[in-house]
Amino acid sequence: MIESLKQHEIPGRLAIVEGKSGMPAIRIETDWSTAEIYQHGAHVTSFQTKGGAPVLFMSGESLFQSGKAIRGGVPLVYPWFGGREGSPAHGFARLTAWDLLETRAMPGGAVRVRFRLPSDGASEVVYQVTVAAALTLELMVRNLGAEDFRFESCLHTYFNVGSADAIGLHGLAGDRCVDLVAAREFVQGPEPVRITSETDRIYQDSTGEVGIRDPSLGRTIHVRKSGSRSTVVWNPWIDKSIRMADFGDEEYRRMICVESGNVGENAVVLPPGGEAVLRVEIETSPLDG
Ligand code: TA6
Numbered sequence: 001m002i003e004s005l006k007q008h009e010i011p012g013r014l015a016i017v018e019g020k021s022g023m024p025a026i027r028i029e030t031d032w033s034t035a036e037i038y039q040h041g042a043h044v045t046s047f048q049t050k051g052g053a054p055v056l057f058m059s060g061e062s063l064f065q066s067g068k069a070i071r072g073g074v075p076l077v078y079p080w081f082g083g084r085e086g087s088p089a090h091g092f093a094r095l096t097a098w099d100l101l102e103t104r105a106m107p108g109g110a111v112r113v114r115f116r117l118p119s120d121g122a123s124e125v126v127y128q129v130t131v132a133a134a135l136t137l138e139l140m141v142r143n144l145g146a147e148d149f150r151f152e153s154c155l156h157t158y159f160n161v162g163s164a165d166a167i168g169l170h171g172l173a174g175d176r177c178v179d180l181v182a183a184r185e186f187v188q189g190p191e192p193v194r195i196t197s198e199t200d201r202i203y204q205d206s207t208g209e210v211g212i213r214d215p216s217l218g219r220t221i222h223v224r225k226s227g228s229r230s231t232v233v234w235n236p237w238i239d240k241s242i243r244m245a246d247f248g249d250e251e252y253r254r255m256i257c258v259e260s261g262n263v264g265e266n267a268v269v270l271p272p273g274g275e276a277v278l279r280v281e282i283e284t285s286p287l288d289g
Helices: 002-008 237-243
Strands: 014-018 024-029 033-038 043-049 099-105 111-116 123-131 135-143 149-151 153-155 158-160 168-170 176-179 184-187 199-204 210-214 219-226 230-235 255-262 268-270 275-286
Touching: 002 014, 002 024, 002 099, 024 111, 033 123, 043 135, 135 153, 135 268, 153 275, 210 255, 219 255, 255 275, 268 275
Parallel strands: none
Antiparallel strands: 014 024, 024 033, 033 043, 099 111, 111 123, 123 135, 135 275, 149 268, 153 255, 158 255, 168 210, 176 184, 176 199, 199 230, 210 219, 219 275, 230 255
């Protein structure tokens, strides 16, 4: 498997290596950053600027097995979000080995990788990862069928934070929130969202940039997006963490999921031949004073 991928290596920029459980992994180095992507799920498992703390959280208990999702980094949720009777939660994209289409060293120093989801005939799904000072993720879906095609998608990103109970999430004010833990809906007020217990929220018609302000690590993580009308915020907190076999009991303290996608009432309906692009750009900056 790995030998067939070696043709995509770019000396000094991109190497194909044997990752955990022998799964093929892509290791990328640019002048500003490093990143790692598994072919399994086209799953970005690491992004870090040189001299900075990891931007993405990875569970130390994550499985690296076919048929199982990697716990952490950027799981790709497609073509449905959440549970579905008799099918894997969050769809099959994150459980599938994607075809590696292309690797490219861009003028200016970025490195770009393109994957394609082995096609089911109904849709063509291409995922493009660009690594530079920022991490840019683009999920492109095209309807190949003769009927409308409805799907949900989400970049279910796990971010590394110094202490979850000290961060503030900015940029959700005014968005309508479906709080799955409290079983209630409300409009988010002007104050930053704090994480002090299990949090599982879907913000609908939520299109703005989210800033994860992290005083412990002295930085803000900026999550900028386009082609996304839903923002999901999740932290399992202690009880759910204990129940999750592939997640450490205390790991909830160092992570927050801020997910960008189109879920629930924001699901996408593509006409025949139609295309949708979900784009997320992730970048860090020092805390403003
Ligand atoms: O992030 C929202 C969510 O749907 C939560 O309800 C929780 O289930 C989480 O995804 C993780 O799901 P997973 O299937 O990866 O364990």
